[in-house]
Amino acid sequence: MKTGYLLISGGAESYRIEDTIERIGKSLGHDVNCYVTVTAVFVEVDGQNSKFIKSTLGGTNLQMIDDINTLSRRLAEKKINPKDFTEEIEKIYQDKHTTDFPFYLKAFGAGLVSMAPMLLFTMPLYYFIYCFIVGTIGYGVSYYLAKLSNLPYVDLFISGFVIALLSIILSKLNLVGQYHNIIIGAIMPLVPGVAITNAIRELVMRHALSSAVKLLDALLVASSIGFGIATALILF
Structure with missing residues (x-):
């Protein structure tokens, strides 16, 4: 959910967000269905638990999108474990920004x-x-x-x-x-x-x-x- 929120805030396309979240779920061994609107993410896990998170229409942060895509790919390729992935997403989510430049x-x-x-x-x-x-x-x-x-x-x-x-x-x-x-x-x-x-x-x-x-x-x-x-x- 937080990954979807960050991607929306970074201006990612809806289909990219849906695909990323579903791939993350698959990497963690769950059947995840995701639907994204302009300012909201809906996630269903294993056909039972439905979750919803609201965002706002922000600007464009390609660095944030790239960082999250890199993390999700490393998770899918088993290069990082779920705990490390969660910690990295939580860090970005708390700071509300990713790699920035002066x-x-x-x-x-x-x-x-x-x-x-x-x-x-x-x-x-x-x-x-x-x-x-x-x-x-x-x-x-x-x-x-x-x-x-x-x-x-x-x-x-x-x-x-x-x-x-x-x-x-x-x-x-x-x-x-x-x-x-x-x-x-x-x-x-x-x-x-x-x-x-x-x-x-x-x-x-x-x-x-x-x-x-x-x-x-x-x-x-x-x-x-x-x-x-x-x-x-x-x-x-």
Whole structure:
């Protein structure tokens, strides 16, 4: 149950969660049936004991999904015993996070991602530098606002606004000629690409409900960023 909860919190696909839980049950010598919705896990053990746990629609944590998948595979291959598996899952469950990286490393990665679109536009070197700076700042604003406030999508709106504002300032200072390219590059770390991909995969696997909810959430994220950018462009 806790494994399913963590996978939902990490943004895993419904069919992946069901398959993982059923494989864990089989590895422990039990007949397990699992059904997953967008925010809940239902588990039946040996046709008798039915259990239910509720989660919330979170973001995407690929590291958590990878860590849990690795643990479940090691359990299936008898490389770890059930006690060690339980202790590892319990540790992740109590901390509510898995292997994480320091903020400066995340921000640096966000800056590198922001530079990538400039390769497509074949822009001069200084555009790469400005994209790195604006993208890093935009990601930092989103990261810390998400920790300070529980209001959904507000951090993304403000981040989009800040990114557009900084790009406009660079243009006003005659440091760049096409500030729209800076905006396009800097919002890349915030775009919900993985969420949209997962929603499409859910649809292909015929999990229509999960697909629709995740796709709607991804569209709201993208819309929040877009409205933030549009507000800055209108005002300035």
